[in-house]
Amino acid sequence: MNQEKTGEIIRFFRTKSNLTQNQLAERISVSNKTVSKWECGKGCPDISLLTRLAEIFGTDVDTLLSGKIEKNENEKGNMKKLRFYVCKDCGNIITSTSDAVINCCGNRLEALTPQKADENQQLNITDIGGEWFISSDHEMTKEHYISFAAYISDNTVMMFRQYPEWNLQITLPMFRTGRIMWYCTKCGLFYQNIHK
Structure with a gap:
């Protein structure tokens, strides 16, 4: 922990929060x-x-310890x-449109790497009169199941939570093109492209 950097970040967050020392x-x-001693770089908080x-500053401990704020480029949407x-x-399922530092249950989460589904892993997609019916024969036990599926296009996301011991069955409006993604609790994140 660099005392000067930590002091600078404490001052930054304190003034941003409109708080006096x-x-x-x-x-x-x-x-x-x-507080003054910390901000002058002559000591660090216990x-x-x-x-x-x-909690007061609405940030995380890592940011306070590192003394720097990682800013993302403007995401393009x-x-x-x-x-x-x-x-x-x-x-817990969390999404972001650009790089993010995500923590849950005390663990830092890494973005899942999607794998293109091979022929045996693909979901069944059927046109049922203007809608897509999506299903799967994937195992859905408490130990091994698809926990969510999501339809994604360049400006739309539809997410469908799935539960163990339920069959995966989704109906969604037929869009021109997009990608369906799903997460298996044992095998990871998969995707397949869908077209009209």
């Missing part, structure tokens, strides 16, 4: 001189205070570049 000190039960500081993250502990 005294107000911040009161919230975390330290003196305003202690490890026990970092979580509370991160193309949903085809959507990234998926799945928490192995709770099953």
Whole structure:
């Protein structure tokens, strides 16, 4: 931990939050001189205070420790570049349209890498009069199942949560073109392109 960088980031977040040193000190039960000392790079907060500081500032502990904010380029809004993250502990599904630092259940999540489905893995897609009916013979046990499927085009995302011991069956409006993606709890993220 670099004391000067951590101090600068604390000052940045404190002023961004419209807090005085005294107000911040009161919230975390330290003196305003202690906050001043941190901001001048002459000391660092005790490890026990970092979580509370991160909550107050709406950031994470890693940002406070590193002393820098990683800014993303402006994302261009193309949903085809959507990234998926799945928490192995709770099953939470998170998406982002550009690089992001995602944490869940105390774990840093990595973006899933989609694999093109081979012929045996592909979902069954049937035209039923202006709609697509999507189904699969994939195993759907509590230990091995498809937890979600998503239809993605350049400006649309439709997500369908799936549950163990239920058959995967989805009906969606027929679009000209797009991609269907699904996540298997054992095998990972797959995709197949669909066309009218």
